[in-house]
Amino acid sequence: MFTLIKKFNILVVIFFTFQCTKKANLNLNSKELLIFSKLSEYEFVERDFQGKLKFKKSGLKYTLNTALFSDYAQKERIIFLPSGTQIQYNRKKVFDMPIGTVITKTFFMPKNLLKPTENLQKLETRLLIHQPKGWFAVSYIWNQAETEAEIAYGGKVIPLQIINQEGKDIQFNYLVPSRNQCFNCHQAYEGNTQAIVPIGIQAKHLNKEISLGVSQLELWEKKGVLVGFLNFFVPKLPDAFDERYSLEERARAYLDINCSYCHNVKSAGGLNSKLVLTFEETNFQEIGVCKTPGSAGKGGGGLRYDIVPAKAEESILYYRISTTESGAMMPPIGRALVHKEGVKLIQDWINSMPFKNCF
Amino acid sequence: MGKIRLTIILGVIFLIPIFYLVSLYFLRREKQTEVQFPKEYISTLKYCQNKTIKKMEFAPNQIEDLQKALNSLEECTHLILKSGKFIFDNSLSIARVNGIILQGSGKSKTILDFQKASNVNGVDVEAVNSFTIQDLSILDSPKNGLEIRLSENILIENIIVSWSTTSGPEMSKNGAYGVYPVNVVNVLLQNTETYYASDAGIYVGQCINALVRNNKAEYNVMGLEIENTINAEVYGNLVQNNTGGFLAYDLHKNTIVSRNIKVYNNKIVNNNFPNFSAAGIVRTVPSGTGIILTSVREVELFSNTIGENHTVDVAILNGLVSQTSDFSQWAMNNWRVYNIYIHDNSFIGNSGTSIDNGNIDEKNRPLGALANLFHEVYNKNLQAQGKAKENFANILYDGVEPGFTILALTKWFGNKSGNYNQICIGVNDKGTISPSFLDFNLPALLANSSEPTEDSILSAIQKKESRVYTSDTNYGGVPTEGFGCEGYIAKGLPIDF
Numbered sequence: 138m139f140t141l142i143k144k145f146n147i148l149v150v151i152f153f154t155f156q157c158t159k160k161a162n163l164n165l166n167s168k169e170l171l172i173f174s175k176l177s178e179y180e181f182v183e184r185d186f187q188g189k190l191k192f193k194k195s196g197l198k199y200t201l202n203t204a205l206f207s208d209y210a211q212k213e214r215i216i217f218l219p220s221g222t223q224i225q226y227n228r229k230k231v232f233d234m235p236i237g238t239v240i241t242k243t244f245f246m247p248k249n250l251l252k253p254t255e256n257l258q259k260l261e262t263r264l265l266i267h268q269p270k271g272w273f274a275v276s277y278i279w280n281q282a283e284t285e286a287e288i289a290y291g292g293k294v295i296p297l298q299i300i301n302q303e304g305k306d307i308q309f310n311y312l313v314p315s316r317n318q319c320f321n322c323h324q325a326y327e328g329n330t331q332a333i334v335p336i337g338i339q340a341k342h343l344n345k346e347i348s349l350g351v352s353q354l355e356l357w358e359k360k361g362v363l364v365g366f367l368n369f370f371v372p373k374l375p376d377a378f379d380e381r382y383s384l385e386e387r388a389r390a391y392l393d394i395n396c397s398y399c400h401n402v403k404s405a406g407g408l409n410s411k412l413v414l415t416f417e418e419t420n421f422q423e424i425g426v427c428k429t430p431g432s433a434g435k436g437g438g439g440l441r442y443d444i445v446p447a448k449a450e451e452s453i454l455y456y457r458i459s460t461t462e463s464g465a466m467m468p469p470i471g472r473a474l475v476h477k478e479g480v481k482l483i484q485d486w487i488n489s490m491p492f493k494n495c496f
Numbered sequence: 497m498g499k500i501r502l503t504i505i506l507g508v509i510f511l512i513p514i515f516y517l518v519s520l521y522f523l524r525r526e527k528q529t530e531v532q533f534p535k536e537y538i539s540t541l542k543y544c545q546n547k548t549i550k551k552m553e554f555a556p557n558q559i560e561d562l563q564k565a566l567n568s569l570e571e572c573t574h575l576i577l578k579s580g581k582f583i584f585d586n587s588l589s590i591a592r593v594n595g596i597i598l599q600g601s602g603k604s605k606t607i608l609d610f611q612k613a614s615n616v617n618g619v620d621v622e623a624v625n626s627f628t629i630q631d632l633s634i635l636d637s638p639k640n641g642l643e644i645r646l647s648e649n650i651l652i653e654n655i656i657v658s659w660s661t662t663s664g665p666e667m668s669k670n671g672a673y674g675v676y677p678v679n680v681v682n683v684l685l686q687n688t689e690t691y692y693a694s695d696a697g698i699y700v701g702q703c704i705n706a707l708v709r710n711n712k713a714e715y716n717v718m719g720l721e722i723e724n725t726i727n728a729e730v731y732g733n734l735v736q737n738n739t740g741g742f743l744a745y746d747l748h749k750n751t752i753v754s755r756n757i758k759v760y761n762n763k764i765v766n767n768n769f770p771n772f773s774a775a776g777i778v779r780t781v782p783s784g785t786g787i788i789l790t791s792v793r794e795v796e797l798f799s800n801t802i803g804e805n806h807t808v809d810v811a812i813l814n815g816l817v818s819q820t821s822d823f824s825q826w827a828m829n830n831w832r833v834y835n836i837y838i839h840d841n842s843f844i845g846n847s848g849t850s851i852d853n854g855n856i857d858e859k860n861r862p863l864g865a866l867a868n869l870f871h872e873v874y875n876k877n878l879q880a881q882g883k884a885k886e887n888f889a890n891i892l893y894d895g896v897e898p899g900f901t902i903l904a905l906t907k908w909f910g911n912k913s914g915n916y917n918q919i920c921i922g923v924n925d926k927g928t929i930s931p932s933f934l935d936f937n938l939p940a941l942l943a944n945s946s947e948p949t950e951d952s953i954l955s956a957i958q959k960k961e962s963r964v965y966t967s968d969t970n971y972g973g974v975p976t977e978g979f980g981c982e983g984y985i986a987k988g989l990p991i992d993f
Contacts, residue, residue, distance in 0.1 A: 291563020294585040294613075310585075310614055316567035317589035320622070331592055331623045331646070405645065405679075411749045411827075429825050431749030435672045435695055435775040463615045463638035464672055465775075473614065496822075 161223035161364035164235035169268050176262060176277045176286035181217040181239060189283045192241065193217075197362060199353060201342040203377040203394045206476040208311055209299075210244040211257060214337070217241070218362060224338075226354070226365040228372060232338045240265040240335055246311065249300040259283050260295065261313045265323070265335055272333040274319035291315045302477065309473040321470050322398045324405075336398050341372040341416065374416055377482060388486035389416050391479055392424075395458075395468060412443055412454075425454050427495035436465045446490035455483055527828040529753045531704055531726060537682045537993050538649045543626035544572035544595040556580035562588075569593045577632060579605040587616035594625040600632025603656045603689075611636040611660075617643040618657075618671070630654050637671040641693070643678065650683045658691040662715070668774040670694040674716065678702055684993045686710050694773050696721045697738065700728065702752050707993050708733065717773040718743050718781060719764075724752040729989050731761045740778070740785040741767040741805065744792045747777075748819050748826045755794040758986035765844065766804040768853055771861070777819065782807045782852035782864030791815025791830055796837045796986035801927070803844030807851045807864065808888060809931065812836055812919055814896035817938060818863070832898060832917065837983030838891065839922025845929040848888030866948060867892065870936070870962070873953045889934030889964055893919055893979070896938055920983025921971045930967040933979055937962040 173179055177190055185191050196215035204212060218224070222235035234240075241264055245257035259279045266273045277286035278293055292315035301307045314321070325334040337343070345353045354371065357363035375382035377391035392400075393416035399406025400414040407413050411431035413423040422428050425443030430436075430453060438456040445451040457467040459480045466472065553576045554562040565575065566588060572595035579601045588608060590596055598619070600606025610618045618637030621627060621644040633656040634641040641657030644650055657674035661667050674690030677683045678701040689712040690697030697713035700706045701723040710732040713719035719735035721743045722728050735741040741764040746754050764786050773779045781788070784806030789795055790813040802809045815831035816823075823829075851868040858865040867888065875885045897916050921933050940961035943952040956962040965971045965979060972978020 290567035291560060292567075292586055312586065312614075315563060315586060315589060317591040317620075317622075318586075320591055429748070429820055429822075432747060435773065437775045439775045439779070461615075463669070466615055469615060469639075 159364050161225040161233065162221060162235065163225065163233055164219050164222040164237050167219065167236040167269065169270075170237060170239075170266055172266070172273065172275065172288070174288045176288075177284075179239070181241070184284075190285060192243075196241070197357070197360075199337075199343060200345065200347075201337050201394070202345050202374045203342075203390045205336075205394050205471070206479055207244065207471055208246075208309065208474045209250055209253065209476075210246050210260065210311075211253065213243045213245070215241045215243075223362055223364040224357070226340070226358075226363055226367070228340055228367075228370075230339070231334055231336075232340075232363075234267050234335070234338065236267050236269055238267040240267075240338070246297060246299065250302050251300070251304070258297075260311065261289070262286055263314075263319075265333075272323070272335065274323060274333055275316050276313050276319075278313055289313055289315075292318060307474075311473065312471065314470065318470060322468075324398070326403050336394075341374040342394065344371045344373040345376075378478065384482075384486050384489055388482055389424075391482055392416075395479070399468075410443075425452075426490070427493065434464070436467075438462075438465055442495050444487055444490075445495055447488055447492035449484040449487040452487055455480070455487055458483060524823060524829050526830050526832060527753065528755075529726065529751060529828070531752075533704065533990060534648070534681055535991075537684070537705075537991050538626050539651060540572075540595055540597050540626045540628045540649075543649070547572045547595065549574050549595075551576065553578060554582075556582045559584065566590055569596060571595045573597075575599065577601065577606045577608075581607045581609050583609045583612060584618075585612045587613060587618060587620040589620040589622075590624060590627070591620075591622040592624065594627075596624060597628040597630075598632075599628070599630050600655075602631050603633055603654050606632040607635055608632060609635045610638065613638055615639065617641070617676075619643070622646055625649055627651070628653070632656075633658070636660055639671050640673040640676045641671055641690070643673070643676045644680055644683075645678045647677075647679075648681045650677055650680050652677070652683070652685045652688060654687045656689045656691075657693070657697075658689075659693070662692055665772075667692065667772040668694050672696075672776070673699040674713070675699070676701065677706070681705065682991065682993075683707070688712075689714075690719075691715050693717065695776055695778050696743075699723065700725055702750060703728070704752075705989055705991055707989060713738060713741075715769055717769075717771060717778045719767065721745070722754070722757055723747060724750040724754055725757070726752060726755055727987075727989055728757045729986075730757070730759045733762045735762060735764045736766045737769050738767045739769045739771045739773075739783045740781040741765075741787055743778075743781075743788045743790075744795055745777075745788070745818070746791040746815065746828075746830045748791070748815060748831070751827055753828050753830045754792050756987050757792070757795045758988055759795065759797045760799045763801045764805075764809075765801060768804075768806050770853070770855070780818070780861050780863065782861045782867070783855065784808070784850065784853050786810055786847070788813065788818075789836055790818040790833055792833055793830075793835045794984050794986065795835070796984055798838070798840045799842075799926075801842045801844060802847075802890075803842075803927065803929075804846045806847065806849050806853050807867065808892045809843060809847045809890040810838065810892070811863075812891070812893040813863075814894055814938075817894050817896060833896075834898075834917035834919070835984040836918070837920045837922065837985065839920075839924060839983075840926060841924045841931075842927030843890055843924055843929050843931040844927045847890055851888055866941075869948070869950070870941070870953055873950050874957055874964075877954060877957055886932075886964070890929075890931035891921060891933045893933065893935050894938045895935045895940075895962070914977055915972070915979055915981065918981065918983055919979055920981040921979045922982060923967070925967070933965045933971050935963055935965065935972075935979070 217239045219237035225233035243262040244260045247253045248256040263276045279286040293313040295311045358366040375386045375390045377387045392414040396414040440453045449455040551574045574597045577600045617640045618634045619642045626649045628651040630653040659670035672695035674693040674697040681704045693716040696718040697716035698720045703725045706728040708730045712734045717739045719738035768784045786805035786809040852864040940956035941948040971980035
């Protein structure tokens with residue numbers, strides 16, 4: 138799929154320049170939004186007949202092809218755009234969003250992983266607010282009655298007990314990130330300055346069929362919230378757990394959403410380890426095959442190469458996603474549990490590679 | 497016609513290898529890192545001199561207020577932590593804000609305890625300018641004690657970083673680094689103590705202009721490390737009771753090529769602690785190692801007190817030997833160790849008495865095992881001549897010359913006299929002994945095989961290819977060929993702190 142896109146790159150650019158000069162209203166003269174200490178003070182929420190706090194229906198709900206693993210939490214994502222504004226489509230980069238946009242992501246923890254959509258505990262809602270100076274990130278922690286959520290600048294550690302896939306009780310510490318920790322993943326560097334950026338708002342993540350033959354992006358365009366969209370060679374990350382895609386595509390998609398916000402050529406993770414895990418990367422050494430790590434820390438678990446083809450157990454990448462050891466586990470934040478299905482996927486992918494001696 | 501064809505064929509046969517070698521010579525030349533140097537060091541006080549400084553005080557029971565403040569900081573805030581134990585379940589993080597002072601009430605009075613936190617650095621600082629941390633203790637961080645990355649103008653002063661697991665196999669679960677400034681421009685690190693880090697007590701990584709003085713590193717796997725750093729001065733530090741004392745090196749994948757490192761007036765003694773690291777390059781360090789200089793250049797080491805390191809006082813190693821012999825893994829071709837000048841130090845002896853303190857581990861610490869094998873063969877050879885046994889040398893050099901590393905680790909290019917790496921051992925007569933110097937001559941030891949054997953070692957010793965020099969022999973005699981030369985004089989820091 139991607140090689141195809143590359144072949145037609147020039148064509149697409151030409152198409153783009155001629156057809157899509159339409160610009161979104163990005164609300165550039167808008168003022169700073171107030172940050173409230175209670176979620177109920179924002180205008181994008183309302184109370185239902187029971188007094189519970191809910192998001193207004195005017196929001197734009199969306200899902201991703203493959204989502205980041207967050208300790209098996211279910212997530213609900215809703216965007217609130219200021220009225221009369223639109224999102225600017227971009228094939229390769231994070232979409233330009235209007236000033237005043239609020240992206241909300243609410244985390245629910247199932248009591249029992251065998252019934253992942255039932256009995257959900259509403260934990261936190263993370264906000265990304267697009268201020269004139271850039272994105273502002275903070276999370277709100279819900280009360281048990283779901284009538285209010287309070288701002289948590291410093292984040293919070295929430296001890297949880299759930300039933301795992303084997304029917305056993307497990308206890309773990311769920312981390313609501315502090316504002317500073319939001320940057321650990323939502324980071325982008327422009328020269329020496331660091332900025333916060335959304336991750337999921339990219340064509341490859343959002344290009345997903347939501348009803349027969351209609352993609353999420355097409356629907357957004359129909360609704361008039363997406364401008365400049367050209368339904369032509371739109372990049373698409375596979376669903377990592379949809380077996381219609383090849384093992385390699387699925388594994389690479391999983392690594393992209395779970396790792397590449399740091400493991401890209403511009404961020405600290407990529408710069409220090411020299412490991413690049415974006416879906417677009419085609420050089421297998423950059424992806425880690427027979428590559429020694431760039432830093433000499435303790436994360437390697439005594440192993441020598443990031444990926445040893447056909448030998449998952451000898452691969453640092455596999456080790457680090459399957460451990461919960463401090464200083465070794467990856468991603469370094471936002472995970473206390475092992476994502477069994479994800480680890481299995483990466484294990485199968487590495488083991489499916491033709492064996493090659495790394496020396 | 498036939499003659500011409502033959503000439504062409506022969507020409508090609510000879511020309512191709514020559515062309516290949518010439519192209520390798522250019523392809524494998526070391527690259528230099530061009531950096532933009534800062535004009536001056538801007539301390540927090542200087543940065544904030546015309547700005548209002550906001551003071552905020554916190555007691556140990558105000559963690560939530562502190563966390564809220566840390567996550568909504570305005571520039572030039574002076575955070576004061578009162579006496580007592582602050583118990584954190586998450587890291588103390590400061591990011592993207594300038595002119596912050598984080599100050600405790602004394603390094604043994606304000607204790608930041610991270611035992612209940614999981615998988616985070618204790619104090620975690622990112623993308624800040626003119627930042628100061630002082631007068632506090634950081635205890636039991638799951639990852640690094642204090643990490644400061646991608647920042648400028650940093651002062652770390654009068655802090656303690658330690659872990660409470662001080663013996664047994666659980667020590668390997670202690671955090672990796674005590675104090676870890678990484679990717680920092682201008683860092684002053686002083687009067688700080690680090691204990692029981694499972695990697696390095698003090699780790700200065702990928703910095704430009706680092707002044708590291710009057711610190712103490714004890715009971716860590718490696719006491720003090722300078723990695724991929726341009727311009728460093730290291731003085732007045734006490735580095736003792738670690739597995740290895742001081743390490744200066746370049747990582748093979750990093751693109752900052754170290755230069756100009758001045759190490760003086762330090763006490764680097766008795767580093768004989770067992771190696772308790774779980775992983776990483778320090779896992780390969782034999783217990784009893786004083787100083788390691790590997791894949792590094794422009795290092796001047798003088799006026800230090802060095803001794804009682806049971807394996808070796810100073811090891812000078814090529815990166816192809818200490819890290820990886822795969823050329824393609826070296827982004828900047830900076831595997832060489834060269835321009836090293838060791839002079840006017842006090843060597844106090846009792847070194848080289850027991851390699852790896854007797855715990856030879858060929859799998860995890862192969863260089864220790866090789867040194868041990870060499871030492872056994874060397875002493876056997878002495879005894880065969882009716883001479884007395886000797887301790888292992890004070891200074892070990894692997895003898896890997898640059899020609900040798902153009903092609904591969906073979907005897908062909910490397911096994912010859914000369915000192916192209918400019919490893920210079922001057923007069924070191926301030927101590928109780930004058931240090932012996934062992935030119936390992938690894939190419940000769942290898943003798944065209946991948947594993948040195950007792951035979952190959954004995955043959956190298958008997959042919960005097962691998963040999964121990966003493967100050968009596970002026971470390972090899974002729975200045976152009978031997979090691980008794982006058983070498984690189986470090987320029988020191990280009991700015992004042």
